[in-house]
Amino acid sequence: MNASRKIEDESASGGEGVPARRLDALRFVGSGLVRPECVLATASGDLYTADWRGGVAHTRPDGSQTLYAGAAPDGLALKPNGVALLRDGSFLVTHLGAEDGGVFRVQRNGQVEPWLQRVEGLDLPPTNFVVEDRQGRFWITVSTRLIPRALGYRRSCDDGFIVRVDARGATIVADGLGYTNEVAIDPSGNWLYVNETFGRRLSRYALRADGSLGPKQIVTEFGPGTFPDGLALDVEGHAWVVSIVSNRLIRVAPDGTTKVWLEDADAQHLAQVEAAFEAGTMGRPELDGIRSRCLRNISSIAFCGPDRRRAVLGCLLGDRLATLDMPAQGVAPVHWNFA
Known part of the structure; x- marks a missing residue:
């Protein structure tokens, strides 16, 4: 990997070029969703999204929807951010509370129970993402230990971490990350990729057979306007990175070069966000006050359709999916053929 190579050769800030034309080809599914930050797709055409009504929203191919949600223990107002579909049809969701986190199991009948709340003696801070690998291990990310987490919207943020859960229990396997976001494991099972949102980089770790990780390698570093959040891999060895704020979808080649595939941003607003980021004052107004044509702060990506040659994008501010x-x-994700 060559971390110094950074080529965004189809950038379309200002609304011109190939990415802008792709905006015209977008289609939308779902309605009434509440902060569908993380999206999953299955072979049957079902879509599942984290939903801030306290659970997981299920959007079927015919357009019908069901919300799986219930009362969390101790009256907790569950704020799902990441979601993983399990083999029995239930879900793991990460809780992105104002001050607390953890991972909860949500059943389709509305039953909610804690699944992981502590690791190595640490109460989990607001928790970002969870995914299962083909060995049945789970990988969980915490973006920052800072409370409120907006204090981590800084280039200096370096306290994010990754947790592995397997038969031996829960262990922090990587630390010191620049606002840890989504992770993905390549088809060989030899690499774990991770987005560092405010570190502005895609990194990876060698994944050993025992679940331990090698030293961090930087795949690529992103420039102004890009804050990597969602992540998925294609069969040609490329990573697809979703950027919040700029509504960019970026394809990252194995050698670390990048191509902006989609973008929906206002140049003046991006300049304001950049100024706040460089000044160390970036906060919720910069994330929540985006100006765009049709995308509403995209945050995740899942390949979908019978041949997985279509993608669906989760978002922070919209109520439907592009x-x-x-x-x-x-x-194909681990859950691709789950019922």
């Missing part, structure tokens, strides 16, 4: 055709087939 979909678009893709140039390569996506890697």
Whole structure:
């Protein structure tokens, strides 16, 4: 990997070029969703999104929807951010509370129970993402230990971490990350990729057979306007990175070069966000006050369709999901064939 190579050769700030034309080809699915930050797709055409009504929203191919939600223990107002579909049809969701976090299991009948709340003696701070690998291990990310987490919207943020959960229990396997966001494991099972949102980089770790990680390698570093959040891999070895604020979808080649595939941003607003980021004052107004044509702060990506040559995008501010055709087939997630 060559971390110094950074080529965004189809950037379209200002609304011109190939990415802008792709906006015209977007289609939208779902309605009435509440902060569908994380999206999952299955072979049957079902879509599942984290939903701030306290659970997981299920959007079927015919457009019908069901919300799986219930009362969390101790009256906790569950704020799902990441979601993982389990083999029995239930879900793990990460709780992105104002001051607390953890991972909860949500059943389709509305039952909610804690699944992981502490690791190595630490109460989990607001928790970002969870995914299962093909060995049945779970990988969980915490973006920052800072409370409120907006204090981590800084280039200096370096306290994010990754947790592995397996038969031996829960262990912090990587620390010192620049606002840890989504992770993805490549089809070989040899690499774990991670987005560092305010570190502005895509990194990876060698994944050993025992679940331990090698030293961090930087795949690529992103420039102004890009804050990497969502992550998925295609069968050609590329990573697809979703940027909040700029509504960018970026394809990252194995050698670390990048291509902006989609963008929906206002140049003046991006300049204001950049100024706040460089000044160390970036906060919720910069994240929540985006100006765009049709995308509402995209935050995640899942390959979908019978051949996984289409993608669906989760978002922070919208109530529906954008979909678009893709140039390569996506890697099938572990849950692809779950009922």
